[in-house]
Amino acid sequence: MKAAIVGGGVIGGGWAARFLLNGWDVAVFDPDPEAQRKIGEVLAGARRALPALYDGALPDEGRLTFHADLAEVVTGADWVQESVPERLDLKHRVLAQIEAAAPVDAIIGSSTSGFKPSELNAQGARAIVAHPFNPVYLLPLIELVGDADTCVRAGETLRAIGMFPLHIRKEIDAHIADRLLEAVWRESLWLVTDGIATTEEIDEAIRMGFGLRWAQMGLFETYRIAGGEAGMAHFMAQFGPCLEWPWTKLTDVPPFTPELVELIAGQSDAQSGHRSIRELERLRDDNLVGILRSLKRTGSGAGGVIRDHEARLPRPQAADLPVTAEQQVPQSWTDYNGHMNETHYLELASRATDRFMALIGADAAYVAAGQSYFTVENRVRYLAEVNAGERLQVTTQVLGGAGKKLHLFHTLRRGGGEVATVETLLLHVDLGTRRTSLPSEAVAAETEAWVTRHSGLGRPEGASI
Structure with a gap:
């Protein structure tokens, strides 16, 4: 099996690692002269982390190649993943080139976090949205949007490489997960802007509290438990009225000014600037491996995906x-x-x-x-x-x-x-x-x-x- 990766940034590199470590041959196209080095660093992290999730061996790695010609990369590919920057004009040009050279039965996925399939395909392409989450080689969720039959085929392939396809039946801006993240992000920006909390304090509120619950139960199952023996109905009756209280500013956006950027960046540097990005990535991956292995033991959340994938390995x-x-x-x-x-x-x-x-x-x-x-x-x-x-x-x-x-x-x-x-x-x-x-x-x-x-x-x- 061959995967063609078009765009070798953080997300494209993660896709390359996920396919490669599951035995696929991977061909990469990216005009960035540093692409091979950058993907090599992503692969080093993936080789360190992904196999550690399993109590058995992953398939032997496939063959990784880099190419200067996009058509050469997608020729003979079973899966083509476009991960170029989020500019619709650029995606149109790249998808047109992919369409001209890829096999007619190849799945063409776009890593876009915001564009809908109708927008991607407005000029004749046949892509589906296949939106992953970073790091792609560890987090299983892939949001699929587009032609139903293609999404079914894509889901089968994704499950075979240890991922969790979530088929979104209707087009919507930013899909599902990023809409939820955007709501938390927007409210967090207000908390910083209004001087209520720093970036570090907001991160502590998440990782010391509800973030730990979300990893295993998500939102609604967490609140079902909060309702006690009476369950969700009791929770809704108890906390429903607060939805009318002016707690959040989700319909407003703080002015995006250089001063806000400087404030957020400065607090972020104070919080984590003593570590390099690679050090933070390794710390993140080690923690994710530990969390995911714990979830695998009970089959909860993403741990169930890993357990099911492990059962399918030779x-x-x-x-x-x-x-x-x-x-x-x-x-x-x-x-x-x-x-x-x-x-x-x-x-x-x-x-x-x-x-x-x-x-x-x-x-x-x-x-x-x-x-x-x-x-x-x-x-x-x-x-x-x-x-x-x-x-x-x-x-x-x-x-x-x-x-x-x-x-x-x-x-x-x-x-x-x-x-x-x-x-x-x-x-x-x-x-x-x-x-x-x-x-x-x-x-x-x-x-x-x-x-x-x-x-x-x-x-x-x-x-x-």
Whole structure:
């Protein structure tokens, strides 16, 4: 699959990273002589952050190329994403060039945050709005507006690369999310203009309060809870009258003057000027990875999108020595020394155990039917330091599987070198009686087949149980 990226700024670079890290070939057109460097920096951030969301490996990266000719970039593309500056005359010119050279069945998306499809296509183009949010390689939301059939096809592609397509059925200026953001932005400008709060104080109000709720529940579900056991109806009855009070200035805009720009910029510099933009991006991405991984655990909000995408990723296939886990080490797995904390060696081995149990038929359905294996002993050997961003692979050897016992030996590797081994002993348990029991005939037969397959490998160095 090929994605053509037209416009390689922050948003275009994020699109390139999202496609590339999901196995697509990506061709980029941007006349900016610094485009390759800028996209390279965005990619560095994406490679550090996106794989850390998953408890498995993303596909191998596609091929990234840069071109001086727009027609060459879009030729043969399955998806073309236009991310040029928000000037309608410029978009018309670029979309006309894309239309002339792109395949007739290619999806042509525009990253526009404000223009409607009817405006984009007024001169004969066939683009849909595919409006993302920064950073595109981490945040899943894409607002789709335009031809219904094209939006359906686009949604299928976006879900396959871990994104969440939101199909907006009617054209409206600024779509949905930016209209909400604009309301908060406008009120915030008034609070600064009137001397009520600084930029830092407004940011604190968001990140210490309702921003944390919004990440998991959005607006209406948050207010439903606020209504107590009586729910949304009670909340509306209690707080509805305040909508008539003159709390906000959402219908007015503060005068956009050089003085306002200087005031906002000065306060922003005082708030965050001690960090570079790249440092702030890394901080943002590390925090987003931590938040998104927490949401993934419960399937809430964007975490559900990641969990669904992870379930669709190719899983390691059974082999003589099967690959039972792969993981890029996230920042959250490292300690004060910058190395992977010892608990996560065991966590990765535990996932390898789960994967191997699925290989022998002791999977989620088996557990739901009332049978499982319980770990009774682990022995870990730490052989090498591991840093954030490094990719680990786990292979599993079966040392025994007679009767109620299952004896596994996991080897954690970075590249070709071992970084740890985890020897695991498990006992089969009837979940109803909570006592040890024999596995089903099918699981026992699969286990015995693996024991036979691995019998000629010899006992691995470090095995001691």
